[in-house]
Amino acid sequence: MKSLKVGIIGFGTVGTGVYKVLKSFPNIEIKKIAVKDINKKRDIENFDLSLLTDNPYDIVSNPDIDVVIEVAGGVNPVYDILKTAIQNKKHIVSANKELLAKKGSELFALAKENNVIILYEAAVAGGIPIIMPVKTILSANKITKIAAILNGTTNYILTKMAEQNLSYDVALKQAQELGYAETNPTGDVEGYDAAYKIAILSTISFNKKVDINKIYREGITKITAQDIKSAKALGYRIKLIAMGQLLSDGKIDVRVHPMLVAKKHLLAKVDNATNSIMLSGYPVGDLVFTGAGAGAEPTSSSVAGDILVLASELETTSNPLPQTICRHNEIAEQIDIGDTYNEYYIAINASNNPGTIGIIGTVFGKHNINISTIMQNGINSDNTAEIIVITELGKEFDVQNALKELLKSDGINKIDNLLRVMN
């Protein structure tokens, strides 16, 4: 058995997890690990300190290394470091969703030029096998839809809000105390993390390069305890859904936003920090993949999986895994959120006057939006009420115009929230 020589860039919890898993495989030789602080105490048994370097170029320029594992995260300085690695003919295994979403095209083109491959199972949904299956065993399918819970932090917060009737702020604070959310939670709660992941997953599923900058993105910070309660009363759970769809005209609809998900839907049953991906295609139908989407151990399963596959392939060929090569030649034509069709949940603060429901119905009708349910949430002390409207399928552009007109109408004070619905 030939041994595969590996360098690791990044040695936080994920890097340490990857090291621990890989060192038990006799055909994997860890040659060097790049860290920020060489003197930091490491909690690893029998650890050989001479493996450490604080210069990642010791790895990417090392002629004795076959593969670079990158678990450092972020775009800078990792992008330049990995470009050098590729130019030096090293294969790459990366868990870096932000880098791949923002600089994937450049990296894949450079990898092709240099006859190396980039594997990144760990970049999407942690331990859940999705990248490799889509590129290999599912490759006969025309994939038409992905709907997924790809961010554990937000799913944890939404679960706690629903289970314990908490406000967003309280649930966030609890998640931070328990380590489910970072001190600066923006990347998770505003949907950036999920957007990186759905950009990567949509690109390989639809075989068209999805532009991260054209993904409509909305986080969970505006979800109120009242929204969760209203959703429940109507038979829904609220989830942050990352979605990608291949439309019948070949255009691509990719977005991240909270949705009311019908209770019977499998994604509604995915709680806490768990991730879940529903993928629909022909001929396979609907598949659902569920598991831990983050954490050192699940992530190291995917990183080590990529490494073992590569090691095995390199024993018999110098062109490993041709199916995994990213072809980003075709650029996805992404549609604007205004052009999408959705069912909506709209929470409207209105004065408790007779005729308010009539006004809402009239304005929506004028803009071609059919209402399927209308429900009033009690009456506030200031004689206003929150009215919940659930619509049938309508164009986002029309709905937004209806809401603008509605806000000019008598007795309509404020749109408390607008969420989309998945049945």
Add this chain to the structure above:
Amino acid sequence: MKSLKVGIIGFGTVGTGVYKVLKSFPNIEIKKIAVKDINKKRDIENFDLSLLTDNPYDIVSNPDIDVVIEVAGGVNPVYDILKTAIQNKKHIVSANKELLAKKGSELFALAKENNVIILYEAAVAGGIPIIMPVKTILSANKITKIAAILNGTTNYILTKMAEQNLSYDVALKQAQELGYAETNPTGDVEGYDAAYKIAILSTISFNKKVDINKIYREGITKITAQDIKSAKALGYRIKLIAMGQLLSDGKIDVRVHPMLVAKKHLLAKVDNATNSIMLSGYPVGDLVFTGAGAGAEPTSSSVAGDILVLASELETTSNPLPQTICRHNEIAEQIDIGDTYNEYYIAINASNNPGTIGIIGTVFGKHNINISTIMQNGINSDNTAEIIVITELGKEFDVQNALKELLKSDGINKIDNLLRVMN
């Protein structure tokens, strides 16, 4: 692009589905299809009848064919036909769970000798990607447990029994009328089909050859409407579970039997003909894969996936996919059902006498079985009652002995059912 030359053995609904999917790929050339009846009318557009042969040896002995797809099913005559194919250096893609469970060792050994590979994603759970992921991207894991719903027919019957309070016989009849169950349903309802699949999946997950003949197997024919009702009342659904476990002493516990599955468990939520596989390992944690486990289209996704992976690999190496090679050198030491530990649901028909519960408690206690719940289901017209006992974890051998002793006790008429419980 090199083209891969394919022969198909078996041209029923699955074979036809595979043909339709594969013919759209320019690098796949279908050379020959072996059928039973060459004159049967085929509902395929622009079909070239000269592709058909009624002699499968026209395929396996054809020097112009690289890969044989086998979707005929059964052991005879397919086993001999595929042996010839392998001896003639043809790769095999098979959907035949019975053949692989019964003759896998012989076929994989012969394939190794002849430097060809056997792929069989479609043999387990239809369209759900599980074989390839376990062998590739999950290969860094030590897999310790599989619990799965692998038979759509029985899951459909159990779902209908639960939803509509039907007896087994009525639900089976409906399933047969709708095409979910065959006229002779034995292979499904007695658990043979699930046993073949869990034999294959356990073998690759634990890297030890599991003997199909040593798998404990129980079907669903003895489940009554009353069992389903009692399970519901206690917070459970009844599912036919195929299970494989790597025990701490290295022994393997593989079995197929109905179980009470706690309502909150993901497998309890899998309804109708859907399949679902829960796999636990280190470092990945728990994964769940859900999708269509049968049908021409999902199955053809997996067969075509294997073919496309193989085609892609053969462009760069003559030793494709080394990771997928089955190594069955190590034989699993499978434990007997009597040596397993389970929680139990036991339905006991007893005379409605004071002291009956006392007798049950005393006998179970004597055999080291702790009871966690005891519930009586009304009183029958003959002054008997069904008493439901849920036990804590106990050894099957002890439970069986307790039941033998119980049957000799005053007022205990009959053990209506014994099922195991998954929380």
